[in-house]
Amino acid sequence: MAMTGVLRPGHAQLRVLDMEESVKFYTEVMGLLEVGRDDQGRVYFKCWDERDHHSVVLRQADRAGIDFFGFKVLNKDVLNKYERDLKEYGVKTERIPAGDLLETGERVRFQIPTGHTIELYAEKKDVGNGMSYTNPEAWVPNIPGIAPIRMDHALLYGGDIDGAHDLFSKVFGFSLVERIKLEDGKTDLAIWLTCSTKAHDVALVRHSEDNKLHHLSFRLESWEQVLRAADLMSMHRVSIDAGPTRHGVTRGTTIYFFDPSGNRLETFCGGYDFYPDMQPITWTWEEVGAGVFYHDRKLNERFLTVVT
Amino acid sequence: MAMTGVLRPGHAQLRVLDMEESVKFYTEVMGLLEVGRDDQGRVYFKCWDERDHHSVVLRQADRAGIDFFGFKVLNKDVLNKYERDLKEYGVKTERIPAGDLLETGERVRFQIPTGHTIELYAEKKDVGNGMSYTNPEAWVPNIPGIAPIRMDHALLYGGDIDGAHDLFSKVFGFSLVERIKLEDGKTDLAIWLTCSTKAHDVALVRHSEDNKLHHLSFRLESWEQVLRAADLMSMHRVSIDAGPTRHGVTRGTTIYFFDPSGNRLETFCGGYDFYPDMQPITWTWEEVGAGVFYHDRKLNERFLTVVT
Amino acid sequence: MAMTGVLRPGHAQLRVLDMEESVKFYTEVMGLLEVGRDDQGRVYFKCWDERDHHSVVLRQADRAGIDFFGFKVLNKDVLNKYERDLKEYGVKTERIPAGDLLETGERVRFQIPTGHTIELYAEKKDVGNGMSYTNPEAWVPNIPGIAPIRMDHALLYGGDIDGAHDLFSKVFGFSLVERIKLEDGKTDLAIWLTCSTKAHDVALVRHSEDNKLHHLSFRLESWEQVLRAADLMSMHRVSIDAGPTRHGVTRGTTIYFFDPSGNRLETFCGGYDFYPDMQPITWTWEEVGAGVFYHDRKLNERFLTVVT
Amino acid sequence: MAMTGVLRPGHAQLRVLDMEESVKFYTEVMGLLEVGRDDQGRVYFKCWDERDHHSVVLRQADRAGIDFFGFKVLNKDVLNKYERDLKEYGVKTERIPAGDLLETGERVRFQIPTGHTIELYAEKKDVGNGMSYTNPEAWVPNIPGIAPIRMDHALLYGGDIDGAHDLFSKVFGFSLVERIKLEDGKTDLAIWLTCSTKAHDVALVRHSEDNKLHHLSFRLESWEQVLRAADLMSMHRVSIDAGPTRHGVTRGTTIYFFDPSGNRLETFCGGYDFYPDMQPITWTWEEVGAGVFYHDRKLNERFLTVVT
Incomplete structure (x- = not known):
């Protein structure tokens, strides 16, 4: 296949200092759509044209920054293969169980030499981009804010x-x-x-x-x-x-x-x-x-x- | 690897009725760059932002249409693999020697069920997009015509x-x-x-x-x-x-x-x-x-x- | 003065066949703002960046078309002068009293040789464009529809x-x-x-x-x-x-x-x-x-x- | 008439330190068209979509800045009237003879209270914008540089x-x-x-x-x-x-x-x-x-x- 392996950046978890103010900012100014909250208090967002459940997760903390950056891979076989390849390369990996992030399958987590936490995952629920998969319109009107795709x-x-x-x-x-x-x-x-x-x-x-x-x-x-x-x-x-x-x-x-x-x-x-x-x-x-x-x-x- | 196998449409050979008029059109109106002519009288063009030698080839004929549509693949191993896979799939393939198209390596040619001639190739000379690979500018000014990328x-x-x-x-x-x-x-x-x-x-x-x-x-x-x-x-x-x-x-x-x-x-x-x-x-x-x-x-x- | 006399087209009254459907169209699709209704059942609209009270008036009728097209003039002196000039030119004029159109002063109405009814007026209430006259923002967000200026x-x-x-x-x-x-x-x-x-x-x-x-x-x-x-x-x-x-x-x-x-x-x-x-x-x-x-x-x- | 009196800024004379370098800049980078030089060594430019002979005049000097800024008025009667009005207002005016600026009629020059020299003029030769006054195209292709209108x-x-x-x-x-x-x-x-x-x-x-x-x-x-x-x-x-x-x-x-x-x-x-x-x-x-x-x-x- 032509596009194989790692497909794209799929999610990032950011730390924010004040969740209420941040939710307001990410929805009203950035124009992201809030799609869920979990029992850890994390709030989930997607850009309107993304079809997967979420791409941005905010976690309240006492300092800003990024917790982890996740890539979606083609399928579970690829996920398993990369886990083996990482170990073989000498990188320690960790499995995060499905459901730890809402509507997301198992994740393979590891650290890269710059100290960042990177994740791979194969499954995240397709919630659509607000337009039908049959005879869709060209875009979704009336989204407030910047509304990146x-x-x-x-x-x-x-x-x-x-x-x-x-x-x-x-x-x-x-x-x-x-x-x-x-x-x-x-x-x-x-x-x-x-x-x-x-x-x-x-x-x-x-x-x-x-x-x-x-x-x-x-x-x-x-x-x-x-x-x-x-x-x-x-x-x-x-x-x-x-x-x-x-x-x-x-x-x-x-x-x-x-x-x-x-x-x-x-x-x-x-x-x-x-x-x-x-x-x-x-x-x-x-x-x-x-x-x-x-x-x-x-x-x-x-x-x-x-x-x- | 993430992008593997077939990379992209790389060239198309079109039939034109009058070569002189067509060269004028493809350069002055379309804004393609003429990059060469071969001993069969074919004229080669590239779009300014393409790095490979050419993407459009014109051949004079008595009726218009497309002779073949070619895809670039990642490398020669992939080319060889696809040749085998095509044969296994039941498609007859033909090798066109390197140099038949200017600055282009061997091509594997076959017909798809709609009767079109498709080609694969792994090599075409990198002639650049008119900007340096070191500290390039953002685009090339003063190209006449439509100038697609x-x-x-x-x-x-x-x-x-x-x-x-x-x-x-x-x-x-x-x-x-x-x-x-x-x-x-x-x-x-x-x-x-x-x-x-x-x-x-x-x-x-x-x-x-x-x-x-x-x-x-x-x-x-x-x-x-x-x-x-x-x-x-x-x-x-x-x-x-x-x-x-x-x-x-x-x-x-x-x-x-x-x-x-x-x-x-x-x-x-x-x-x-x-x-x-x-x-x-x-x-x-x-x-x-x-x-x-x-x-x-x-x-x-x-x-x-x-x-x- | 540099801009004198007639300033600009200021209002048009259109005939529509179904007022409810039309109001929906002119607000939701066209993105005009409904600004008022009068006791004749006419509905008034403005474009968001217009400062005067309205520019489009819809009147329900049994055939479509335009009732009149109005130009705003610099001031009442100019209005009076043009009324005299029109009479002198040989055109019959009619005074429509202030308030016949909401928030609009007296209008001078006449017919041009193509049979269209044209109006002049000097006064229409400045209701602003939704932004302050002090330290305004650049535009008004979240207007649904086409929203012409x-x-x-x-x-x-x-x-x-x-x-x-x-x-x-x-x-x-x-x-x-x-x-x-x-x-x-x-x-x-x-x-x-x-x-x-x-x-x-x-x-x-x-x-x-x-x-x-x-x-x-x-x-x-x-x-x-x-x-x-x-x-x-x-x-x-x-x-x-x-x-x-x-x-x-x-x-x-x-x-x-x-x-x-x-x-x-x-x-x-x-x-x-x-x-x-x-x-x-x-x-x-x-x-x-x-x-x-x-x-x-x-x-x-x-x-x-x-x-x- | 609706547009009367002063029509628009029509020309500016700038001082430049090096004429050759400046001509290169104003043509190749700015995309102005050089339209003439006079016997004082001044170089004249127009923007492509301007119809009058020139709008920018460069004069070599030992410090940069603006010599004068000129407004075109509707006609010679208006020019004469403004000269009288200026005098009446208490401003000293000077007549610059036709031809002092290439293809330009008489200018009325005066100083405004900020010390700037302002000019009025009624005549500058219509040289067109490079497109016919009959059945014109939409714009002029292949002008190098920024090419403002x-x-x-x-x-x-x-x-x-x-x-x-x-x-x-x-x-x-x-x-x-x-x-x-x-x-x-x-x-x-x-x-x-x-x-x-x-x-x-x-x-x-x-x-x-x-x-x-x-x-x-x-x-x-x-x-x-x-x-x-x-x-x-x-x-x-x-x-x-x-x-x-x-x-x-x-x-x-x-x-x-x-x-x-x-x-x-x-x-x-x-x-x-x-x-x-x-x-x-x-x-x-x-x-x-x-x-x-x-x-x-x-x-x-x-x-x-x-x-x-």
Whole structure:
């Protein structure tokens, strides 16, 4: 089969400082749909065009950040195979029972060398995107807020991104799409990896501290929706970090902004299609600014320092 | 690996009635780049953002239509495996030597049950997209014409689309993304198949005659570029069949139009991302109009009858 | 002063066959805001970004069409002056008392040579556009439906368009922006007139019957909103006459469609800015198709025949 | 007549430090068309969709800035009348003979209380916009660079903006569209004035030094063209001051950037239509940030300090 193995980022669990304020933000401003709450007090959301039960899970905690980032795999056989492959690669795995996340099957959890917790799972209930599987309309009207079509990717900060790169490549067959080099011209400062034809499904930046979240990204369908998103952020007094602008890396358009707990989010649009026969693109240290913020061609200080 | 096997539609060879007029059209109006000519008189083109040597080949003939439609596969091992799988499936294959198409490796050629000639190949020279693999810019300015980013898919008309569906699914693992049913509610009038996360890489419509081309499609990046394309078609007095409009199927936006030989082309934008864990969408006979032309919700007669 | 005299089209009263169905259509599909009803049973609407009390008035009747089309003038002195000028020009005028239309001052009503009833008025209550006059936001979120920013212009069909042209020019100083000529190369088939920098505030087509409405037009802010409008029309099974497409005349983008009573409406975007020092554009009979529908370059039959 | 008196900003003469480099910038990056040079060494440009001979004049000098900003008036009678009105108002005027600017009639020059030199003129040769006045196409293809449709407005910095406001209002009938108040809630920090239905034809900011240029603005037709402009600026290593973003004032979208001499330019899109019956919008000192940069809701320091 053409798309096999790991399909896509399927869920992320974020820590928030105040659940009530956060639910308000993720529904009214972000335009996600609340789809459930569990007995641990976690609240579940999906983007309107996602068909699986949820993609974002919020957990109240005393510091912000990401608990885990989960990828959906093709089926249970693939899940079992990857569990074996991970062990063989030397990574300890843990099975989380079905139902621990609402409407979600068993998950295989493990840590990557940057300290982040990654999960694989094969089953999550298809609840549809609000349109029929027979004679559907083109989209669902009257969703308030930014209303991205899906949770798209995450950018994670940690120490050993070479190790993470090796694991994602060797075990799961992810491709390197783009990279930024440090001054030495050899060491990767940042890498963008894909398991599909998207320009990135996960990205990593070398950082002094492990297990940090730079941003969780949500996909919009046009540059005009990026403008609309920025307008809505202003109306709701959301703190914008950067944008609307374009990334040099992936060529996508973007806004970085912060949720009420300080987690950086992104609304992202575009990016070219990548296939595994394509050679990766390299950004040199001198042009890291253009790689990240294509218009200004310089980093803001927050890009390399503010993470949760 | 996540993307394996068949990667994408990689080339199509079209028959044109007048090569000079056609080269003018495909470069000045379509905005493709001429990249070479061979000793058979064929002319080769690529879309600006494609990295492989070419995607469209024109051959002068006394009737329009498509000679063959080729898919790029991951590597030579995959090519060899598919050749064996095709034979095992009961399909006769032919090897076309490397170099028969410029800058292209060996091709495995076979016929699908709708009478179309399909090819697989693993190698085509990476000539780049006009931007460096180090610190690239975001796009290439000053390309005249419509300038799609790539050749995207084809819609083929023929008799046994069930047989073609079976072959693409069983041998290559293509997924069924959408289908239109005939009045009986059982028989497929049309099917959209993907080997990637695109909403379609190839589509088939049941037709009284085999080996027919409905259209070859080229991808644009925004609805505004669709408008620009329609404007350019008007400026160049190109015959527009339908659009700008939206398809119900795939939700993409579209213009159908004709090249000087009468081959229908499409400029296409959007379409949702499909993953193989998603159930297909079905359109009933009553809503075939909305499936094809979402705004008007009715077919024009040409859609089912005019092919080359 | 730079903008003097007649400012803009300010209101249109349309006849509808079923008020309940029409109110539903104009609010839920068109996205106008209902702002009042009077003791004659008329229902009043405004577009969200208009500041005056209303721009569209619906009156239930047994046939569709337009009762009158009203222009706002700068102030009461101008209103009085135009009343005198009209009489001097030889046109009979009628004063409609303040309050006959809700929140509207006295109106001066008269007939133009094409049989249409035109009104002038100087006062209509400023109810705002839903945003403060101090530190406003950029737009009003969560308005359902197409939600044009304003009622923009009307295209009227009638016999003596030369007479109407003369009156609008001589009495009110309207400028001719574009014209389509008949086969004889002399007679105007259609004229586009402006009292502002818009490419048209009113247009007229020569027709066998007087006092007919071709369409009432509403302004959208982008081509993407034109797409969104067409999508919403499809979702609501609105009958689309033509579009999304571009007009050659004015260069604006457009959809023509019908309200439940058969009145043709338009959602319009763009059009160049016109100043009275610019010479008008002429379309010859051979290119009338491109003038009306720029992409297809041919008229549909309905354009010249279906009016209310 | 509806549009009378002053029609629009018609030309601006900018000082540049290096003519050769500037001509390259204004043609290749800005996408203006060079239309002539005079015996003083000045170089003339027009935007593609302007019909008059030129709108931008560059003069080499040892410091950047604006020499004068000119408005086109309806005709010579209006020009003569305004000359008398200016004198009556107490402003000294000067007649510049026809031909001093290429293809331009007599100009009436005067100083406004902020020290800027303003001109009025009634005649400039209609050279067309590159499309026929008979059966034109929709736009002109293959113009390199940003290619705005016209020179749109200027933002001028100087001391006595109240005096300038009074002059533009009393003599020319300009309307106040928006204003930003200082901390005292009374004094205007900035005012936006229009002579048409545009949200601004000229704007003024209170400043310690007279006769300064904040920016000269050029109009684009869509937010997607704003993105394209920012991309082109990056490709040409143009220094971007702010944007792409939206202004709260006028609601238009914008990029501020610098020409090679340090003159700030703007590419601007949108802005609502203003009519003289509409009350102005006021921004308080606390929200000046949102008024200028709607997304970030804070000024960058350069906005109030860097002028030429």
